[in-house]
Amino acid sequence: MTATSRGPRVARDRPVPRAASLRWAALGAVVALVVLVVVLLVGGGAPQPVPDGLPDPGPVTGWGLPVARLLAELAAMASVGLLLTAALLLPSPRDALADLPARAVALAARAATVWLLAVVAEAVLTVSEILGAPPGQVLDPTLLRSFLGQTSDGRALLVQAVLVVVVCVLARTATTTRAVALGCVVALVALVPPALTGHAASTGSHELAVASLAVHVLAASVWVGGLAGLAWAAAQGSDTLRHAVPRYSTVAGWCFVAVAVSGVVNAGVRLQGFTPLGTSAYGGLVLAKVAALTALGAFGWHHRRRGVPDVVARAGTASGRRETARLFFTVAAAELVVMAATVGLAVGLSRTPTPPGAALARSPAAELLGFPMPGPPSLRSLLLGWVPDGFALTFLVVAALLYARGIRSVRRRGDAWPWGRVVSWYAALVVFAWATIGGLGLYSHVMFSAHMVAHMLLSMVVPIGLVLGAPVTLAMRALPGPRVRGELGPRQLLLAVLHSRPFRVVTHPLLVLALFVASLYALYFTPLFPTLMHSHLGHVAMEFHFVAVGCLFFFVLVGIDPTPWRIPPIARIGLLFAAMPFHAFFSIAIMSGDRVLAPAYFRALHRPFSTDLLGDQHLGGGIGWAMGELPILLVLGAVFVQWARSDQREADRFDRVADRAQRRTSLGGAGDAPAGSDPLADYNAYLASLAAHDARDAGARDGGTPR
Numbered sequence: 001m002t003a004t005s006r007g008p009r010v011a012r013d014r015p016v017p018r019a020a021s022l023r024w025a026a027l028g029a030v031v032a033l034v035v036l037v038v039v040l041l042v043g044g045g046a047p048q049p050v051p052d053g054l055p056d057p058g059p060v061t062g063w064g065l066p067v068a069r070l071l072a073e074l075a076a077m078a079s080v081g082l083l084l085t086a087a088l089l090l091p092s093p094r095d096a097l098a099d100l101p102a103r104a105v106a107l108a109a110r111a112a113t114v115w116l117l118a119v120v121a122e123a124v125l126t127v128s129e130i131l132g133a134p135p136g137q138v139l140d141p142t143l144l145r146s147f148l149g150q151t152s153d154g155r156a157l158l159v160q161a162v163l164v165v166v167v168c169v170l171a172r173t174a175t176t177t178r179a180v181a182l183g184c185v186v187a188l189v190a191l192v193p194p195a196l197t198g199h200a201a202s203t204g205s206h207e208l209a210v211a212s213l214a215v216h217v218l219a220a221s222v223w224v225g226g227l228a229g230l231a232w233a234a235a236q237g238s239d240t241l242r243h244a245v246p247r248y249s250t251v252a253g254w255c256f257v258a259v260a261v262s263g264v265v266n267a268g269v270r271l272q273g274f275t276p277l278g279t280s281a282y283g284g285l286v287l288a289k290v291a292a293l294t295a296l297g298a299f300g301w302h303h304r305r306r307g308v309p310d311v312v313a314r315a316g317t318a319s320g321r322r323e324t325a326r327l328f329f330t331v332a333a334a335e336l337v338v339m340a341a342t343v344g345l346a347v348g349l350s351r352t353p354t355p356p357g358a359a360l361a362r363s364p365a366a367e368l369l370g371f372p373m374p375g376p377p378s379l380r381s382l383l384l385g386w387v388p389d390g391f392a393l394t395f396l397v398v399a400a401l402l403y404a405r406g407i408r409s410v411r412r413r414g415d416a417w418p419w420g421r422v423v424s425w426y427a428a429l430v431v432f433a434w435a436t437i438g439g440l441g442l443y444s445h446v447m448f449s450a451h452m453v454a455h456m457l458l459s460m461v462v463p464i465g466l467v468l469g470a471p472v473t474l475a476m477r478a479l480p481g482p483r484v485r486g487e488l489g490p491r492q493l494l495l496a497v498l499h500s501r502p503f504r505v506v507t508h509p510l511l512v513l514a515l516f517v518a519s520l521y522a523l524y525f526t527p528l529f530p531t532l533m534h535s536h537l538g539h540v541a542m543e544f545h546f547v548a549v550g551c552l553f554f555f556v557l558v559g560i561d562p563t564p565w566r567i568p569p570i571a572r573i574g575l576l577f578a579a580m581p582f583h584a585f586f587s588i589a590i591m592s593g594d595r596v597l598a599p600a601y602f603r604a605l606h607r608p609f610s611t612d613l614l615g616d617q618h619l620g621g622g623i624g625w626a627m628g629e630l631p632i633l634l635v636l637g638a639v640f641v642q643w644a645r646s647d648q649r650e651a652d653r654f655d656r657v658a659d660r661a662q663r664r665t666s667l668g669g670a671g672d673a674p675a676g677s678d679p680l681a682d683y684n685a686y687l688a689s690l691a692a693h694d695a696r697d698a699g700a701r702d703g704g705t706p707r
């Protein structure tokens with residue numbers, strides 16, 4: 001759908017001529033390309049002459065593959081950034097997109113089409129490189145199909161292509177902010193698959209390498225793409241930059257830190273020390289990226305000190321808005337050229353051979369695990385051991401920081417946030433850390449018994465702590481509301497998710513019970529368990545699955561956050577007791593089984609200690625059975641406390657109603673329904689008061705219709 005069909009267009013009054021914007025865009029593309037070529041030549045990633053008789057894909061593939069990758073990166077960043085600009089940065093006065101956001105989405109659809117074509121080109125050229133044949137000779141459906149279906153690189157490109165098609169469709173058909181926000185989320189997910197394969201996947205510390213690269217690419221894309229989106233909006237003469245620029249500045253600050261930390265971690269994994277920084281081409285290019293980040297930091301500093309205050313302060317007059325939009329565009333365009341050069345450098349780096357010695361010293365166990373086999377478990381190794389799992393580490397850092405940030409926002413507003421919730425949240429994160437990246441997490445890769453303890457903690461202890469931390473309530477209070485009257489801000493988007501049908505379906509008490517129970521049997525009594533144990537990502541997926549399903553189950557049982565299903569305490573206890581026999585039966589089946597689960601995996605490890613695999617498995621079943629009691633006690637305690645509190649509230653309600661009735665009788669007047677009579681009604685009243693507050697603020701800030 002085009003912008004014109006979504007509503008009347010605002011007359012174009014561009015502070016930056018179209019030709020000037022196009023010149024900057026072309027400059028960025030050329031600089032990125034030149035930097036890429038130079039890096040390939042200097043770093044050793046350029047196509048090398050192949051001795052006669054050996055297969056040679058030819059120069060089209062040798063040069064074309066990194067160029068296609070560069071095009072894909074830049075187009076992906078543009079798509080993400082334009083969708084983000086339309087959904088979150090530029091305010092729309094209602095759910096239907098305003099003129100400028102609608103045009104940003106139309107442009108995002110074009111960028112996504114370029115992204116898709118670049119991914120297709122990458123797929124063909126990768127087959128050509130693998131087979132050592134020119135691209136013309138590999139355009140065979142059977143070859144392409146087996147590449148896409150049977151290799152990890154091929155599968156990653158296929159998943160990415162499918163997701164990019166979804167982005168194209170959403171961007172072409174979206175007419176509301178919600179649909180654009182969904183498109184933006186899908187575009188972000190589409191960035192991840194290639195990060196999980198390729199260079200990063202072939203190093204030791206596999207999870208750390210791939211997770212840090214995924215975070216790096218996501219943060220860089222939001223940062224670069226968001227700025228590109230804003231620069232485009234400034235060039236169009238948007239009069240809402242005073243809303244968009246401060247919000248982008250906050251997002252960019254987080255992205256800067258995430259890019260720096262993940263980049264350094266990723267480089268650390270590849271280089272395994274400081275020496276190769278000065279002695280290898282790869283190390284030298286990493287230093288060039290640090291220099292680029294420093295330069296971009298200087299731009300960011302300028303924006304914060306001068307740009308953002310200027311845009312806000314001079315928004316009162318049309319000439320002031322025009323002038324600041326022009327200035328903002330010029331600084332942002334220069335910054336984008338440096339960013340484009342850095343992306344060219346990044347793609348060149350990803351084709352540069354890592355220094356020798358960075359590869360992990362291989363043993364059968366290290367091949368499977370991505371780290372050396374630990375010694376026999378001891379109190380010390382269980383407490384102090386650790387495993388570099390980048391996904392768990394990322395989750396921990398993000399969960400800890402966001403919660404702390406949420407509390408700060410709530411307290412700044414003068415509201416209190418109960419300490420019990422804080423303790424519960426952070427205690428759950430400590431247990432999560434131990435079961436994933438700590439000593440227990442380390443042994444969960446090599447011993448079934450340790451795996452079972454980790455499983456029980458992740459599915460039954462961590463989730464209880466997390467849901468008692470009330471993260472959704474905290475987010476609802478801390479997230480910003482609308483900046484102009486009627487806007488769907490981050491808080492309204494979260495609310496839309498909570499009120500959506502899919503959320504209602506996945507939190508249905510019977511479904512969560514079925515998921516909680518079926519997960520156990522479907523995982524351990526099918527070939528799923530050996531398959532997942534064999535794969536690094538499979539292990540990570542298992543850990544997150546345990547936590548996610550546990551969170552759903554305990555959210556329904558003891559959650560503090562509002563739920564679409566209000567079930568009385570007695571029914572919650574019933575739900576808990578319904579799950580218990582299945583759990584006990586599962587543990588007994590493991591304890592008494594005479595078949596080792598995932599035998600090929602555990603035998604291939606050649607574990608030098610605790611060599612009785614079946615004995616270890618029986619121990620795991622026993623631990624699982626015993627540990628099943630712990631959450632039951634926790635949950636019963638929490639439900640009884642909540643029950644007692646709701647009884648107390650009910651008693652208070654009757655007292656108030658009786659008081660009011662008595663007053664009415666004595667005064668002969670009518671009273672309102674009492675506040676606090678129903679927790680959900682209270683919560684809705686609270687949200688309504690927030691909305692009224694936001695609307696007042698927005699009205700005071702901006703009376704006009706934004707574009």
Ligand code: HEM
Nearest residue numbers: 199220260263264266267289290293339342346347349350
């Ligand atoms: C402290 C600064 C930085 C360091 C240490 C760093 C390090 C790295 C490393 C080690 C990789 C993996 C390359 C490989 O696969 O071998 C990478 C990839 C990447 N970096 Fe950075 N980086 C930094 C800053 C940046 C910045 C500022 C940007 C963008 C504005 C950026 C964008 C990217 C992108 C897009 C990739 C993925 C390239 C690809 O796989 O095609 N990086 N970076």
